[in-house]
Amino acid sequence: MIIIKNNTEIEYMRKAGKLVGETLLELEKAVKPGITTAELDKIAEEFITKRGGKPSFKGYYGFPASICTSVNEQVVHGIPDKNAILKEGDIISIDCGAILNGYQGDAARTFPVGKISEEAQKLIDVTRESFFKGVEKALKNNRLTDISFAIQQYAESYGYSVVRDYVGHGIGKDMHEDPEVPNFGRPGRGPKLVSGMVLAIEPMINLGAYEVESKPNGWTVVTKDGTLSAHYENTVAILENGPEILTLIQ
Template sequence: MSIELKSQDEIALMREAGRIVCEILDELEKAVAPGVTTWELDALAEKLIYKKGAKPAFKGYRGFPSCLCASVNHEVVHGIPSKRRKLAAGDLMKLDFGVVYRGFYGDSARTVPVGKVSPEAEGLVKATREALNKAIAVMVPGNRMGDIGHAVQSHVEVRGYSVVRTLSGHGIGRKLHEQPEVPNYGQQGAGMKLRPGMVLAVEPMVNLGTPEVEVLEDDWTEVTLDRKLSAHFEHTIAITEAGPEVLTRRG
């Protein structure tokens, strides 16, 4: 397996790509509200991408039709924005978004409650966000890939949730998806060693019920098999000698 290590100059460019992703996601999150369509969110994302001098990472990728992956409630990932899909109070809106800037990719996702959501939904979102933060904390040189997955899995499973096993995070750089894959489950101390220069998109996808998913007839949208809620958070992270640097987070 060939892993492309990034130079400091390349990470600096990815930092700019990540900043743009974060800024646009902030605007999209503000726009999430009852009555808004997922198509409107995608249109806003595309407008902001070009305003910031970047290009969409997702639109046209393997035929995907939109700039934004907009997945609601039991939709895990890869939801296609639609004029017919209006958000309602109580929904969980998953915003998965990326750009290309000066030849490098940034990729991030967040789950946004639409108005007031159920305590059940709140708990799922909180646990998934915490799981990503715990994964980031172990991304130091000398640790192993299994430490990342274990951090996610151990945090959510003890709370009664499940991690999607058929989808994973990934390396990122000059391509949206590079080696290695970054599963959301694993054993501590197992797998390849983490090295400075690695840049990984880590993205826990956590379900309220079964970990099993299926793809809808649009050939893109992945949904939970039991149609229970799912949450998703993602950051692009550079592994450095000084520790993990989150490239898609403010400050």
Template sequence: MIELKTPGQIERMRKAGAIVGETLDLMRRTVRPGITTQELDRLAEDYICGRGAVPAFKGYNGFPATLCTSVNEEVVHGIPGLRKLESGDIISIDCGAVIDGYFGDAAVTLPVGDVAPEVKGLLEATEAALYQGISQATRGKRLYDVSHAIQSYVESRGYSVVRDYVGHGIGRAMHEEPQIPNFGKPGRGPRLEVGMVLAIEPMINLGTYEVKTLSDHWTVITKDGRASAHFEHTVAITENGPEILTRS
């Protein structure tokens, strides 16, 4: 069942979302060649806790860290560790926080130093696809209008949409109904209503859409080893259109 949030509940989610957005801004300022993914994770955890929130991912289904840090061909759920970022890498950073019982969730993919033009194009297209999807998150639309907007934009630019992982509803739990694929035919799925809150998150690959999970049972990579990008916002459907709750 899809839970509609009251204005008071959405206000609480704004608090959680702002902390996530601020944490990702900190990551934008911090990512550089030579830093480890574990160092990024520690900085993020310190910031989230310092704002009075709790890292939403740490301990979630056994996940061991505050951030998901996915580098290059890693699509999602990369575990922070001793890996040092190098110039030319890209890193997808997925971050969640919970405060006053409500969750925020967002992701960004960042270049490390100078990246190849084709990879830069992938990042730009994935972020633009997120906003294409958000533009459809309005009262009266259907859920798959969001999905179709993302897919059509991405595929028109020659990239592929990951099928195995999707966006989701969010609120008092990290993952709520509905699931939000990044592909599909328009005019299908539940009708969007004021009070829905959605985590919209295109995961887009430079090559094939096919993925596989590594032996750590978390890290998902592209099957062909080519780069992947991931952008996400938590979005509330309001009387006045979509409101991004995870903007800093």
């Protein structure tokens, strides 16, 4: 069941989204060669809690940390680790969620670590832009897969592939609500978009093939062919006058 949010709930979600966006800006400043992913996790948890929020991911289905840190070929759900030291040329996808006043915000970014290759930077840039191509279709009376098709079409036009096994989702009081939001598919399908829907739209784009697999820890997902992957996500409200990105700090 898709839960439609009223204006008061959207306002709560704006505040939660703002906290997530600000947390990611803090993490972006901290990402550099030599830092561990565990240190990044500590920065995020302290930043969120000091502002009255609660990290969404910590303890969620047993996840042990406050953010997901996925490096290079890791697609999503990487676990922060004191032994995982970032090095020059890496890319890191950080997925962050926060609960504030009972409502969720959820967003992800892929950051360069120091100087990275042109190939890696292009993957990051195209992944980000594919999100915005999808958001252009997040309009009242469009269909859900109009978003999906726009993301896939843009990413694949650069020769990249779109992860099939993990998708975006509705969001509200719960982190994962209906509907699922694929980043691929034919347009004109799925539920009609209506004002008050809130979606976490999150393209996960691979340099190589789209197939992924889970590591033995049961969480970390990697590309099967070992190629780089990038992730870009925001929480988006469908409103009468168009989409509003709740987790993007201008």
